[in-house]
Amino acid sequence: MSPLFRNKFKVLKNGEIFYPRIAEVISQARRHIEIENYIFEPGQVADWILLQIRERLQQGISVKLLTDRIGSHRTPRKTFRLIEEAGGDFKWYRPLSWRTPLWFNNRNHRNLIIVDDQIGFMGGAGISDRWLTGNRHLPRWRDTMLEVRGHLVPVLKNAFEDHWWEATHHHLFSAHSKSNPYSNSSLSQDNEAIIIKSGNSGQSTQNSGFIFRRLIQNARKCIFVTNPYFLPGDPMTSEIKKASESGVMIKVVTAGKHADHPFIRWAARSHYSELIDSGVEIYEYTPTMIHAKTMMIDD
Missing domain, CATH: 3.30.870.10 (Endonuclease Chain A)
Incomplete structure (x- = not known):
């Protein structure tokens, strides 16, 4: 990993690299795990990750999983009941309802995993075999994930908390939420690494566009x-x-x-x-x- 202002990064290329690493880190969790993604589909990868999650839950470790309802529409609700029955927390992000028709195209495309507030993963891949084995029509997708350690991990946690609150109206109140000086992800002369959070308003899109x-x-x-x-x-x-x-x-x-x-x-x-x-x-x-x-x- 390369240091960048008290952060360390490791580029993980393709599912045969990043899924084993993610499973390894989850298996070593000691306190809590937060997972947020757009696609969570049944298959080899999902079974692998769910096995690690259930083993952690049996050891009393907190697990919270937030999955987009549209992106994971192929996944039956019973898949996530296995997590809840083992003591974990699962929520759909913006389930479809006639009361909220404007939510249909306002989805959660984040792919985040945070373990013990120490290690984070972010990138383009969800939980699906399309990133590992592909199918008979198409080889596995080409994608990149980033493993992060350091001051940016609490920023990832803060981003997860934003959407968790929206889905549950319950704050996680992590130790970093109030005290982390990088939680606003603002540019400054001292910051050599930032995370630009998305949000529910157009302001985040304007911010990211400005920075790019x-x-x-x-x-x-x-x-x-x-x-x-x-x-x-x-x-x-x-x-x-x-x-x-x-x-x-x-x-x-x-x-x-x-x-x-x-x-x-x-x-x-x-x-x-x-x-x-x-x-x-x-x-x-x-x-x-x-x-x-x-x-x-x-x-």
């Missing part, structure tokens, strides 16, 4: 982007073009013929020409569905 545009504006040598849904808005497109025309090398890898949402690929392709004309190199990943979301600037 600033990063692009400050690039001097290169920008490497991996994003399966590469569909930047006009302000971001403008900054990317300016950076490329100023001499910054920009390469983008996005989903190709195996895209899980073809209509997004079609929409994205309509913007390729103006970016390519400005010097941006765009590549579509063809071996399988690429789901990683990363950006590297100036090495």
Whole structure:
């Protein structure tokens, strides 16, 4: 792992690497485990993770699991009752209801795992065999997870607490929620690593867009982007073009013929020409569905 302002990071590439590591860390939990994800599907990976969770619960360790109702619609409720019967807490994030029709497209796409407030995982992968074995039609998805230790772990916990409160109206009141100086995830001269939390208002989207545009504006040598849904808005497109025309090398890898949402690929392709004309190199990943979301600037 590489230190960055009292944090340590480890890049975990693809399910055959990150799932065993996640299971190992869960098996070593001593106090509590929080899991938040969009996709939790029955299969080998789910059975593996659930086994580790049940063993931890039998030892009296607190487990909280928050899963998006749309992303995990294939998973029967009884799967999670096994966790509840063993003493764990499970909640759907924004279950469908005629009372809240606007929730349908306002989903929770986070993939977070926090263990003992010491180790966190975040990235693009949920709990599903699509990231480990794939299926007869498609090899396992290409994705990246990040293992984190240090001051950013309480920020992940704080992000989890926000959505847990929304789903349950119960605060976890972790020790870090009030005292962690990095919980607001703001930029400062002292912060070399931040996490930009999403939220229920448009403010978080504006914040993340502002920060990404600033990063692009400050690039001097290169920008490497991996994003399966590469569909930047006009302000971001403008900054990317300016950076490329100023001499910054920009390469983008996005989903190709195996895209899980073809209509997004079609929409994205309509913007390729103006970016390519400005010097941006765009590549579509063809071996399988690429789901990683990363950006590297100036090495």
